[in-house]
Amino acid sequence: MTDLSRYRRQMLYPGLGEAGQEKLALARVGLIGCGALGSFVAAELARGGVGFLRLVDRDFPELSNLHRQILYDEQDVSARTPKAVAAAQKLRAANHEVEIDPVVEDLNAFSIEQFARDLHVLVDATDNFATRFVINDYAVKQGIPWVHGGVLGASGVSLTVVPGDGPCFRCLYPEPPAPGSVETCDTAGVLTPAVGVIGSIEAAEVMKLLADPGSRNRGLLTVDVWETHFETVQIERRPDCPACGRREFSFLEAGREFLVDEICGSDAIQIVPPGASSISLSALAERLAPVARVNLRDLYLEAETEGIRFTIFGDGRALVRGADSAERARSVYDRYIGS
């Protein structure tokens, strides 16, 4: 039997107790995204004694991340250590008893099975909607509980999805927003305390799902730290929900994924969003103007920021120059154009 004495202070809380702590120690949890939310969730779950933690993230830390991505430091930025690897180092130093499995890859419709099939709970700490629809389809299909969290500005939301018991993510959001139509933390900003609140809520939901599932949050939590607003709203399960109602998991199928291709003979990487979308280039130009050099042309929009040059077309397709890999190109697409 593992010695649980280091967790005495949290085991004293009767909701968890020693029995709950033992369940955490046996649990295998997957964290999708190791940015801002992921920093808080990972730190709290690893320190809290979750036995196995898989960290999936395709990115590298940047200086502009450090105000909110509290697992990383300037050394990680200059050494270009992948976030998942840097996070694993910090978490092992905080608690050598937990097993940390860093994965530096893109989680998508094709890779999720490989990363999630041996896990008990999934946690959403990603920065885009496209990945959340993949997570929801996979989790509902396989019957794996997952915790959604999202932040923007001073606001945040969280929803705990237990397949077959209450609404799923698609009951709340039937379809993903069109690529290029949403504000992101990189275009509209984000406050670290909002991230901390939602990340901590997500960590608490994971602990409850493992130790005391009846206590989980059953609504959509909405938070705004500038307004000191906390409200949980009831969400109904939709009988016609494509995922949990009709069990059609289209986000796991070919045709709903983003295509990312290096263009031969050029330094550009092309990103093509799924389906026929139509985005407002002028609205996107307005959103990008505070953070990028923007040039709106008749048929396309050029934007340049942090050494990355985008050419974005009205169907959401983008050419990305200055990104050293397909993963990086997709990452900056999600962060600046939004998906």
Next chain:
Amino acid sequence: MIEVRLFATLAPRSRQGKRRFEVEPAPGLTVRDVVHREGLAPADIQIVMRNGSHAKMDSELEDGDRIGLFPPVGGG
């Protein structure tokens, strides 16, 4: 009066630019009307809360209602 709260990025994009304001009740007034009046597009709104419950854009509003509107909140 009807209390309206705009979260995340909605207030700075709205006509008044306020995070919280009141609207005079009127027969048949819906959430959609309030959204239009503030110069926002219905597509900008992803979550409508009315008195603590998830509501629809065409929900009719009554005196004393509290509504809260969220855009897609997808950062992490």
